[in-house]
Amino acid sequence: MKKEMIVVLDFGGQYNQLIARRVRECNVYCEVHPYNMELEQLKAMDPRGIIFTGGPNSVYGAEAPRCGKELFELGIPILGICYGSQLMAYMLGGKVETAPVSEYGKTEVKVEQPSALFDGVQDDTICWMSHTDYISEAPEGFLVTAHTPVCPVAAMECEGRKLYAVQFHPEVMHTQEGMKMLSNFVYKICGCSGDWKMGSFVEDTIKSLRGKIGDGKVLCALSGGVDSSVAAVLLSRAVGKQLTCVFVDHGLLRKNEGDEVEAVFGPEGAYELNFIRVDARERYYEKLKGVTEPEQKRKIIGAEFIRVFEEEARKIGKVDYLVQGTIYPDVIESGLGKSAVIKSHHNVGGLPDVVDFKEIIEPLRLLFKDEVRKAGLELGIPEYLVYRQPFPGPGLGIRIIGEVTAEKVRIVQEADAIYREEIAKAGLNRGLGQYFAALTNMRSVGVMGDGRTYDYAIALRAVNTSDFMTAEVSELPWNVLGITANRIVNEVKGVNRVLYDLTSKPPGTVEFE
Numbered sequence: 001m002k003k004e005m006i007v008v009l010d011f012g013g014q015y016n017q018l019i020a021r022r023v024r025e026c027n028v029y030c031e032v033h034p035y036n037m038e039l040e041q042l043k044a045m046d047p048r049g050i051i052f053t054g055g056p057n058s059v060y061g062a063e064a065p066r067c068g069k070e071l072f073e074l075g076i077p078i079l080g081i082c083y084g085s086q087l088m089a090y091m092l093g094g095k096v097e098t099a100p101v102s103e104y105g106k107t108e109v110k111v112e113q114p115s116a117l118f119d120g121v122q123d124d125t126i127c128w129m130s131h132t133d134y135i136s137e138a139p140e141g142f143l144v145t146a147h148t149p150v151c152p153v154a155a156m157e158c159e160g161r162k163l164y165a166v167q168f169h170p171e172v173m174h175t176q177e178g179m180k181m182l183s184n185f186v187y188k189i190c191g192c193s194g195d196w197k198m199g200s201f202v203e204d205t206i207k208s209l210r211g212k213i214g215d216g217k218v219l220c221a222l223s224g225g226v227d228s229s230v231a232a233v234l235l236s237r238a239v240g241k242q243l244t245c246v247f248v249d250h251g252l253l254r255k256n257e258g259d260e261v262e263a264v265f266g267p268e269g270a271y272e273l274n275f276i277r278v279d280a281r282e283r284y285y286e287k288l289k290g291v292t293e294p295e296q297k298r299k300i301i302g303a304e305f306i307r308v309f310e311e312e313a314r315k316i317g318k319v320d321y322l323v324q325g326t327i328y329p330d331v332i333e334s335g336l337g338k339s340a341v342i343k344s345h346h347n348v349g350g351l352p353d354v355v356d357f358k359e360i361i362e363p364l365r366l367l368f369k370d371e372v373r374k375a376g377l378e379l380g381i382p383e384y385l386v387y388r389q390p391f392p393g394p395g396l397g398i399r400i401i402g403e404v405t406a407e408k409v410r411i412v413q414e415a416d417a418i419y420r421e422e423i424a425k426a427g428l429n430r431g432l433g434q435y436f437a438a439l440t441n442m443r444s445v446g447v448m449g450d451g452r453t454y455d456y457a458i459a460l461r462a463v464n465t466s467d468f469m470t471a472e473v474s475e476l477p478w479n480v481l482g483i484t485a486n487r488i489v490n491e492v493k494g495v496n497r498v499l500y501d502l503t504s505k506p507p508g509t510v511e512f513e
């Protein structure tokens with residue numbers, strides 16, 4: 001049976017993948033493609049429906065992205081969103097103008113006509129608007145189905161031709177009934193039955209990976225984080241022992257992390273793959289000796305990682321494919337290369353170009369983090385791995401302010417393990433964006449058992465964030481902080497003071513360096 005599919009045509013809007021994700025939440029498979037994809041290729045996909053995204057252009061602009069007019073004649077239902085709606089109006093003979101007042105943010109939309117798109121939606125519904133142009137006149141044959149005080153055509157449709165358009169963004173969560181509208185589009189207008197689940201993604205990906213790789217060799221840099229773990233398990237399911245995972249223990253991992261990763265992926269673990277754990281601890285400490293400048297530390301850690309990885313790759317011999325656990329937010333972040341460098345992020349995304357691979361495989365590049373987690377659960381990866389909080393590539397190296405030494409790594413590892421244990425005991429671990437202990441470079445005087453101490457201060461951090469671009473400090477219960485601080489001072493040798501970081505991002509960053 002052919003899989004149902006919706007194609008999102010991308011006209012440059014910032015929410016393009018979010019639309020796809022919302023459609024997948026309706027249990028219908030969805031992919032994003034460029035607006036100018038070949039018509040034949042689009043037809044070959046046999047989509048049940050097409051969605052045009054928004055975009056920054058005006059339809060009258062010389063550079064305005066436009067699709068071919070034939071698209072409207074295929075009989076495939078189309079939903080135009082924002083710029084996509086204006087494009088539909090403009091190409092089919094309606095009028096688009098600069099609105100007298102731009103509409104941004106939550107706006108009350110009045111649904112004025114019954115429509116399959118608005119089935120079950122209230123007559124007055126809050127939607128998210130973000131536009132300067134608007135449709136001032138719908139094309140002939142179209143019915144205006146909704147308006148706002150500013151926008152005469154907030155939604156329009158030509159039921160006979162299965163063409164629908166909305167000026168607002170149903171995909172963003174501020175559009176209160178947006179999911180209902182998208183679900184109406186895919187089910188009531190496109191006639192989908194909802195045959196897609198994360199399990200189908202897993203099965204389909206395994207099948208297509210098998211087809212692509214054949215009997216080739218695959219290499220994966222495994223960090224133990226959720227993305228690379230899910231990518232590795234997918235590949236292991238697809239090609240078994242043709243996969244080799246290289247796990248570099250740079251001595252900057254959390255307490256017991258190396259053993260935990262080995263227990264899952266190593267020879268005693270549940271997966272069929274070749275696992276290589278490289279103990280590069282001494283090598284890293286040596287390289288980091290005397291280095292205090294954060295960017296320099298990051299660069300050394302990143303460069304050394306690549307070197308270790310390359311050495312292992314050469315030992316394995318000719319490898320055809322390199323697997324990376326890139327997920328969609330990584331793709332956007334790398335696309336934003338023009339912004340100022342705050343920190344040079346190192347993760348396995350920047351792997352070698354020196355080692356000769358035929359191709360890089362990124363099986364998760366269309367998924368958001370929570371979708372990757374769902375895929376992980378489908379693949380039977382243990383929950384504690386699937387729900388791990390993010391951990392930066394440079395590891396504890398950027399949570400130890402100043403010079404990194406084996407002794408400081410021990411201190412921060414132990415303090416962090418206690419903190420995580422107490423957070424988990426209090427049942428807070430799933431609700432927090434990220435939380436960890438860092439070792440400040442500050443020593444201060446204390447008193448313990450009638451004696452003077454002169455030891456380090458540990459800083460605890462916990463933030464709530466949805467995208468890690470901004471973050472708010474989590475208001476942790478006082479008793480959890482109190483118990484943690486007590487335990488750290490009592491149990492971790494070399495610490496006599498514990499601080500809680502109250503800085504949001506901005507102006508702080510999540511990590512300390």
Ligand code: XMP
Nearest residue numbers: 344345346347390392393394468509510511
């Ligand atoms: P910052 O400190 O930039 O962190 O506010 C935002 C998020 O990114 C993580 N982070 C990194 N992740 N390689 C990574 O893979 C890195 O070099 C890196 N630096 C920061 C950080 O843990 C937080 O989740």
